[in-house]
Amino acid sequence: MNKAPFVLTATLAALFLSWYGMVWGPASQQNDLRPHVAGSTIYPHDRTGLAKQGAEVYRANGCYHCHSQQVNQGPVEYELILLGTGVNTELLNSMARQEVDPGADAIDKVKLALLIGGDSERSEKREAVSNAGLDNAAKQEVFSLAELPNAEAQKEAREILELDKSKDDAAQSAKHTLTLGSELTWKEAKKKVIALKGAGAVVMLRPYSPENSGNSGAWADLKRGWGDRRSVARDYLYDAPAMLGSQRIGPDLADIGGRNADAAWHYRHLYKPRSETGREKSVMPSYTYLFNKRKVEEGAKLSGDAVLDAEGNSIEPGYEVTPKHSARALVAYLLSLKQDMELPEAPKPVIVSKKPDEKTKQ
Amino acid sequence: MSNEENSVQTPAAIDASCRLPVLLLLASATAWLVTALGFGLFASLNFHAPGLLADCPNLTYGHRASVAWTAMLFGFGGNAALGITLWMLARLRGVNLRWPALAALGAALWNVGVTAGVWGFLMGDGTGHGAVDIPLYAVRVLILGGALMAIPAGLTYFARRDSQLYVSTWHLIGGLVVLPWVLVTIYLLLGNESVRGVAQATIAWWAASSLTQVWLGMVGLAVVYYFTPKILDCPLYSRQLAVLGFLGILVLGGFLGVHAGAPVPVWIVRLSAFAAVLFAFPLFAVWWNVRRTVGIRPFATSTDNTLAFVGVAWVCFLVAGVGTVLHPWINGQTHFTIFESATRQLFVFGFFGMAATGAIHYIVPRLVGAEWCCQKAFRRIYLLAGAGLLLYVVPMIYGGIDQGRVLNAGDEYINLPSTALMGMRIAFLGELAMFFAALGLMGNVFWAVIANCCEGCNPVEIFRMMKAAREEGGTE
Numbered sequence: 002m003n004k005a006p007f008v009l010t011a012t013l014a015a016l017f018l019s020w021y022g023m024v025w026g027p028a029s030q031q032n033d034l035r036p037h038v039a040g041s042t043i044y045p046h047d048r049t050g051l052a053k054q055g056a057e058v059y060r061a062n063g064c065y066h067c068h069s070q071q072v073n074q075g076p077v078e079y080e081l082i083l084l085g086t087g088v089n090t091e092l093l094n095s096m097a098r099q100e101v102d103p104g105a106d107a108i109d110k111v112k113l114a115l116l117i118g119g120d121s122e123r124s125e126k127r128e129a130v131s132n133a134g135l136d137n138a139a140k141q142e143v144f145s146l147a148e149l150p151n152a153e154a155q156k157e158a159r160e161i162l163e164l165d166k167s168k169d170d171a172a173q174s175a176k177h178t179l180t181l182g183s184e185l186t187w188k189e190a191k192k193k194v195i196a197l198k199g200a201g202a203v204v205m206l207r208p209y210s211p212e213n214s215g216n217s218g219a220w221a222d223l224k225r226g227w228g229d230r231r232s233v234a235r236d237y238l239y240d241a242p243a244m245l246g247s248q249r250i251g252p253d254l255a256d257i258g259g260r261n262a263d264a265a266w267h268y269r270h271l272y273k274p275r276s277e278t279g280r281e282k283s284v285m286p287s288y289t290y291l292f293n294k295r296k297v298e299e300g301a302k303l304s305g306d307a308v309l310d311a312e313g314n315s316i317e318p319g320y321e322v323t324p325k326h327s328a329r330a331l332v333a334y335l336l337s338l339k340q341d342m343e344l345p346e347a348p349k350p351v352i353v354s355k356k357p358d359e360k361t362k363q
Numbered sequence: 364m365s366n367e368e369n370s371v372q373t374p375a376a377i378d379a380s381c382r383l384p385v386l387l388l389l390a391s392a393t394a395w396l397v398t399a400l401g402f403g404l405f406a407s408l409n410f411h412a413p414g415l416l417a418d419c420p421n422l423t424y425g426h427r428a429s430v431a432w433t434a435m436l437f438g439f440g441g442n443a444a445l446g447i448t449l450w451m452l453a454r455l456r457g458v459n460l461r462w463p464a465l466a467a468l469g470a471a472l473w474n475v476g477v478t479a480g481v482w483g484f485l486m487g488d489g490t491g492h493g494a495v496d497i498p499l500y501a502v503r504v505l506i507l508g509g510a511l512m513a514i515p516a517g518l519t520y521f522a523r524r525d526s527q528l529y530v531s532t533w534h535l536i537g538g539l540v541v542l543p544w545v546l547v548t549i550y551l552l553l554g555n556e557s558v559r560g561v562a563q564a565t566i567a568w569w570a571a572s573s574l575t576q577v578w579l580g581m582v583g584l585a586v587v588y589y590f591t592p593k594i595l596d597c598p599l600y601s602r603q604l605a606v607l608g609f610l611g612i613l614v615l616g617g618f619l620g621v622h623a624g625a626p627v628p629v630w631i632v633r634l635s636a637f638a639a640v641l642f643a644f645p646l647f648a649v650w651w652n653v654r655r656t657v658g659i660r661p662f663a664t665s666t667d668n669t670l671a672f673v674g675v676a677w678v679c680f681l682v683a684g685v686g687t688v689l690h691p692w693i694n695g696q697t698h699f700t701i702f703e704s705a706t707r708q709l710f711v712f713g714f715f716g717m718a719a720t721g722a723i724h725y726i727v728p729r730l731v732g733a734e735w736c737c738q739k740a741f742r743r744i745y746l747l748a749g750a751g752l753l754l755y756v757v758p759m760i761y762g763g764i765d766q767g768r769v770l771n772a773g774d775e776y777i778n779l780p781s782t783a784l785m786g787m788r789i790a791f792l793g794e795l796a797m798f799f800a801a802l803g804l805m806g807n808v809f810w811a812v813i814a815n816c817c818e819g820c821n822p823v824e825i826f827r828m829m830k831a832a833r834e835e836g837g838t839e
Contacts, residue, residue: 005521012537012540013540015614016617019617019638023569023631027628027631031558032558060490063429063489063496065425065493071626073624221770224773225775225776236560237626238560242491247698251777280777285413288423290417
């Protein structure tokens with residue numbers, strides 16, 4: 002490091018690394034990102050009119066110094082559930098190759114279900130069942146998993162498994178399923194689903210609800226109701242600037258429009274942040290300059306857009322307070338802050354029961 | 364370029380060559396420090412009186428917070444870093460500063476740029492890009508001013524080919540390269556519609572991190588590496604360790620600070636966490652290098668004020684650095700909290716600010732050609748700044764951790780929790796102490812400049828002459 006040009010070159014090269022990683026890389030990746038299209042809904046879309054002007058008010062007043070716009074969430078875990086075995090032995094091959102590894106006990110059940118759903122002789126099936134020595138619940142599972150094309154086949158299978166006819170209805174309503182794996186990451190789950198679907202099996206993926214997951218801090222935002230799911234890059238596609246914020250002096254606003262769509266409340270809050278019970282100690286500044294204030298006679302009728310307190314009286318007794326254009330714009334912007342659409346990269350992590358995919362069932 | 368110019372100059376001649384631009388930069392730096400801390404206090408007032416100035420559209424909390432940070436980063440940090448760079452480059456290369464008039468013009472423009480930025484915030488022109496929300500028209504002036512100063516700096520750097528480059532020289536050059544790169548990136552990409560969504564946020568994170576960790580970090584470390592061996596008269600322990608620290612900070616600095624839950628592609632989060640862990644290497648290099656050079660005791664026992672400031676700077680660098688390395692593990696609790704403000708202040712004021720003050724304490728008397736009028740004042744500034752820093756950082760860290768606990772509990776969150784609020788109230792006293800320290804620094808620097816400028820315009824001399832004349836008149 003004794004040559005002046007060498008030091009200069011080394012510096013440039015070293016700096017290029019972080020520039021490439023943090024500037025060029027993200028910029029080109031975000032350039033390729035497209036809105037999500039689901040049926041006739043496109044998400045996200047650019048703000049228009051008043052809400053767009055409101056974003057300017059939010060920016061110009063530096064609201065991003067105290068409010069973040071990003072809902073955090075811990076990593077989603079998935080449970081992989083087998084609903085049907087399919088009709089060929091490819092599923093067993095797949096398990097033998099350890100693409101899915103549910104344990105010996107489960108493999109036996111799958112084997113039996115395939116046998117019962119298959120074309121083998123009745124006596125052979127009966128023998129296999131008696132050899133397996135299953136209890137009633139396990140028999141129910143096997144019955145559910147087997148691909149039985151019609152009522153006749155179901156009746157026959159029930160006889161072979163010696164399932165009690167009287168418990169039929171209960172057995173039908175409580176579908177017995179087999180868990181092939183839990184606490185899976187999306188990557189692991191995806192790999193397994195592809196393998197299983199390729200084998201003709203019917204499977205279901207279940208994202209875990211926050212309550213079931215370990216790291217409580219990461220789930221705090223969802224528990225608190227700041228959003229239904231985590232914020233992802235796609236949510237900000239049309240934001241310029243993207244005001245993610247770095248401080249939570251006040252609450253997160255990523256989904257404020259979904260959480261509180263009451264415009265009157267927002268006007269009241271901007272004018273007198275400490276007027277509500279529970280908010281007396283709030284440190285939010287008042288933004289009275291966003292409003293017009295006019296003295297009125299006591300009992301006089303207030304205009305339709307006057308800012309009222311929770312009881313319906315004028316927020317400032319003896320005055321009529323009406324929002325200026327900038328206040329209307331700001332509230333329109335706040336109400337436009339919604340991250341309500343479920344995205345492929347951001348599922349809403351509550352327990353969902355999906356119907357088995359029809360296509361894979363054939 | 365004549366041979367005579369290429370030969371080694373005496374320190375006095377070098378000091379004389381950079382008098383105008385460096386004094387201009389360092390004096391403005393102290394004024395901006397007062398402005399920054401003043402606006403910081405002004406902004407913090409809102410936590411004690413939230414209804415303050417509710418009718419004034421130009422002075423909302425957001426405006427004040429933006430002004431405070433920009434005045435700190437570009438006003439104080441920028442002026443001080445550039446002033447130190449110009450002077451130290453000339454000294455280390457042993458040549459006169461080239462084209463000092465151009466550098467002075469650049470310095471003036473730089474201050475015009477910062478002023479335009481501050482004014483722009485008050486007019487609501489902040490761009491909204493996190494910590495680099497300075498209006499783009501101000502960035503344009505900063506780029507121009509910076510370029511005008513970079514030309515003399517570059518010419519000075521390349522003036523001699525024969526000598527060995529001292530460790531501090533690399534750091535200064537590193538800082539000189541980072542600055543235009545970041546400013547041009549901000550100017551071209553953050554105002555550009557083709558950069559979409561969260562890419563703007565990552566660019567803003569990169570820019571903020573590069574400006575603080577890398578740019579201010581480089582200049583601050585140049586100060587530490589320059590003054591510690593010089594004042595204690597012992598050679599730096601290891602050049603190899605310095606290379607590790609230098610390249611480590613250059614490569615890793617820009618990646619730092621992305622938090623785990625950020626709504627960006629996950630590879631960015633992982634990359635940032637990885638860089639934070641690797642940051643342990645340059646951190647260790649800096650610690651061990653200075654530790655082996657001087658030990659710890661001289662910093663505490665030396666009566667030299669410059670060394671005292673540099674010692675505090677070194678400790679703050681290490682503490683802030685440990686925070687950086689631990690960031691991937693602690694950010695789940697500390698992100699979004701006032702903890703982050705505390706660590707930022709620890710780096711910018713504690714590390715860079717203290718290092719720069721030490722440098723100012725050394726440089727200014729040599730440029731004006733006279734000792735400080737009162738050495739004791741610097742002991743007081745030192746104690747006041749140190750106490751203020753402690754009083755600011757400790758309660759904010761404590762309050763921030765508790766704020767993080769409340770945020771992570773998942774209960775309803777409307778107000779800042781009372782511990783955090785209490786932390787901020789105590790920190791307000793710290794801010795007050797730092798403000799008065801800055802005021803003291805500014806007073807001393809301005810006095811040194813005013814009291815020692817040319818005879819014809821020296822107000823002190825004029826005052827003395829007037830007083831003498833009046834007394835003469837009285838006795839007659």
